[in-house]
Amino acid sequence: MVDERVGAVQLLTPEGQRVSHPEYDINLSDAEFRGLYRDMVLVRRIDTEATALQRQGELGLWAPCLGQEAAQVGSARAMAPNDFAFPTFREHGVTWCRGVAPLDMLAMLRGVSNGGWDPNVHRCGPYSIVIGAQVLHGVGYAMGVQFDGAEDVAVTYFGDGAMAQGDVNEAFVFAASFSAPVVFFCQNNQWAISQPRDRQSNIQIYERAAGFGFPGVQVDGNDVLAVMAVTRVALDRARTGNGPTLIEAFTYRMGAHTTSDDPTRYRLAGELETWRLRDPIQRLQVYLSRQGIADRSYFDQIEQEGDELAERIRDDVRAMVPPTPESMFEHVYAEPHARMDEQRSEMLEYLSSFEDAAG
Amino acid sequence: MTTLNMVKAINAGLRKAMERDPKVILFGEDIGRLGGVFRVTDGLQKDFGEHRVLDAPLAESGIVGTAVGLAMRGYRPVLEIQFDGFVYPGFDQIVSQVAKFHRRMDGALAMPITIRIPYGGGIGAVEHHSESPEAYFAHTAGLRVLTPADPQAAYLTIQQAIACNDPVIYFEPKRRYWDKGEVDESQLALDLKAVADPWRARIVRSGTDVTVACYGPMVRTCLEAAQASTDVSLEVVDLQSLSPIDYETLGSSVERTSRLVVVHEAPMSGGIGAEIAARIGEKYFYALEAPVTRITGFDVPYPASRIEEYFLPDLDRVIDAAERVMRF
Numbered sequence A: 001m002v003d004e005r006v007g008a009v010q011l012l013t014p015e016g017q018r019v020s021h022p023e024y025d026i027n028l029s030d031a032e033f034r035g036l037y038r039d040m041v042l043v044r045r046i047d048t049e050a051t052a053l054q055r056q057g058e059l060g061l062w063a064p065c066l067g068q069e070a071a072q073v074g075s076a077r078a079m080a081p082n083d084f085a086f087p088t089f090r091e092h093g094v095t096w097c098r099g100v101a102p103l104d105m106l107a108m109l110r111g112v113s114n115g116g117w118d119p120n121v122h123r124c125g126p127y128s129i130v131i132g133a134q135v136l137h138g139v140g141y142a143m144g145v146q147f148d149g150a151e152d153v154a155v156t157y158f159g160d161g162a163m164a165q166g167d168v169n170e171a172f173v174f175a176a177s178f179s180a181p182v183v184f185f186c187q188n189n190q191w192a193i194s195q196p197r198d199r200q201s202n203i204q205i206y207e208r209a210a211g212f213g214f215p216g217v218q219v220d221g222n223d224v225l226a227v228m229a230v231t232r233v234a235l236d237r238a239r240t241g242n243g244p245t246l247i248e249a250f251t252y253r254m255g256a257h258t259t260s261d262d263p264t265r266y267r268l269a270g271e272l273e274t275w276r277l278r279d280p281i282q283r284l285q286v287y288l289s290r291q292g293i294a295d296r297s298y299f300d301q302i303e304q305e306g307d308e309l310a311e312r313i314r315d316d317v318r319a320m321v322p323p324t325p326e327s328m329f330e331h332v333y334a335e336p337h338a339r340m341d342e343q344r345s346e347m348l349e350y351l352s353s354f355e356d357a358a359g
Numbered sequence B: 001m002t003t004l005n006m007v008k009a010i011n012a013g014l015r016k017a018m019e020r021d022p023k024v025i026l027f028g029e030d031i032g033r034l035g036g037v038f039r040v041t042d043g044l045q046k047d048f049g050e051h052r053v054l055d056a057p058l059a060e061s062g063i064v065g066t067a068v069g070l071a072m073r074g075y076r077p078v079l080e081i082q083f084d085g086f087v088y089p090g091f092d093q094i095v096s097q098v099a100k101f102h103r104r105m106d107g108a109l110a111m112p113i114t115i116r117i118p119y120g121g122g123i124g125a126v127e128h129h130s131e132s133p134e135a136y137f138a139h140t141a142g143l144r145v146l147t148p149a150d151p152q153a154a155y156l157t158i159q160q161a162i163a164c165n166d167p168v169i170y171f172e173p174k175r176r177y178w179d180k181g182e183v184d185e186s187q188l189a190l191d192l193k194a195v196a197d198p199w200r201a202r203i204v205r206s207g208t209d210v211t212v213a214c215y216g217p218m219v220r221t222c223l224e225a226a227q228a229s230t231d232v233s234l235e236v237v238d239l240q241s242l243s244p245i246d247y248e249t250l251g252s253s254v255e256r257t258s259r260l261v262v263v264h265e266a267p268m269s270g271g272i273g274a275e276i277a278a279r280i281g282e283k284y285f286y287a288l289e290a291p292v293t294r295i296t297g298f299d300v301p302y303p304a305s306r307i308e309e310y311f312l313p314d315l316d317r318v319i320d321a322a323e324r325v326m327r328f
Ligand SMILES: Cc1ncc(C[n+]2csc(CCOP(=O)(O)OP(=O)(O)O)c2C)c(N)n1
Pocket: A090, A129, A130, A131, A158, A159, A160, A161, A162, A163, A189, A191, A192, A193, A253, A257, B029, B058, B060, B082, B086, B089
């Protein structure tokens, strides 16, 4: 496989070496460095736990973010509290950073809800399943911010596959046309289920931005520092009225597309091995040790925090009971609707006929 | 006779259609090497090549819109939409172009496009993976709508859909994908017209008291209900074609039983059941002993999977309805 990252912004090599870049740099406190490490480890822990829970039948499905922790955490931690994220179903690292409780991330996949959290509380939309749809939502939100004269930014997440969708391309047009304060954050994890990136785009993804009239930048998506640096610049651009940026985070989907998928049918095992050497957590760990920012006892402590978190998730997920049958009539409309009342009563009457029969 | 599940039966039907006509090409997301997320196209790219089984970019409007051009160029595209809930980005092309092109060109061009859509619930899936959007398509003039209920029907009707010069929306009941059945591959013959007419309804079980009209995933449910119903004798009619609907077969059954229950997973309002109730009411009013009754999903977005059993019509609801129309 050709390594396309020539030119991708990198501040930390796969070996954990800090390198400089002519345009991008980042300065963080030790606590912030450690925070990024903690986020990535805990997100990976949630992710592997959820994958296991699916295997045990506790979840209907799971879309793992394994390998994409740096792209997600680095970008989401660059956001200001009032910025708004528009994630897809794989962005567990983003929802984590937006303060969504791990259990709420599982609600949709357990089949007890079609959402899971209040977008306004977390300033983070729901896990979008229809490929590309949320990208337009992000642009519209950003247009609203602009009309309000506010300084918030919308960050929309999507994959390499989404680059083909009409919605995404229209989102680029609208954002450019209105110079909307939005950041397009594309995680190029090389695959859209079984389709390699070049089925969606025969030039590199970040290069597409130029044709729409805004800057595009490719960043090493497994380098949390570079991702954060690049996202900060894009956020700043948007916030100061300079319009959208497309960030292509060059990364890899280390797991299956979802727990229903069998990637051995379409990709070679060697590819995974190559990417294991570029693991996003590993390289930060090496860097933190070398710099003396964190040591073994800190890593152990985070490991233990992960164990405890995983245990809590395991216990609590079983307690996530299905909603009542009649809850399906709630929130279909925001205003009273005669049909809902009518059908709810019909359902309840029908269900109670079984109780009568039993009693 | 071979025993096949519906996935394998459709796969065999696609293979036959491709052998019969070199202009038949398959187009969809992940249908090549992966063989589709349900493996319906498994092995076809290997056997027919990448120019006949094409992995599409991830864009449904693109898939349907380019199929229009391919059809204009003399191809017979068979499209796969990965799940019911993902057809909507292509809906504009289907409704405004695919459905109307033949009429627009005064018949000078046909649109022999088949759009396969796995549909319906009952598989514990997340949102957009369990919908039954057939009414939108049946409501659109210019489109034919087919849905097979068992492997044998699937094997034949997919070939007939592809051979048809009209666009056919082909709804595959995904929760019946793995149901096995006997498939007679010999009778599928070279002459597709010699086998059962796909646009006719089929009486899949005779009965005397109540006609139950159903299609796709609900056929098995209604057959099970007929089996379990001790007091009331149910005649089960598999409509199979939702555009056109075969009112002749359905009406003659209703004339015998005098009672009709229509069953579908899709929401009730504005659904196929509403259309059937109106038509049967208009044409067979004097034959009816009870109002036409509908057992359907509710008028809500498809619910979270842990409560989908309360949304989906089941055996008990069908029997309950049959008993109600008997008491009327
Ligand atoms: C409109 C639409 N079509 C098809 C699908 C089915 N589907 C789900 S994920 C996916 C691939 C997405 O690839 P990409 O955008 O690269 O995101 P990734 O899965 O790699 O995170 C497809 C085809 C969908 N969810 N929505």
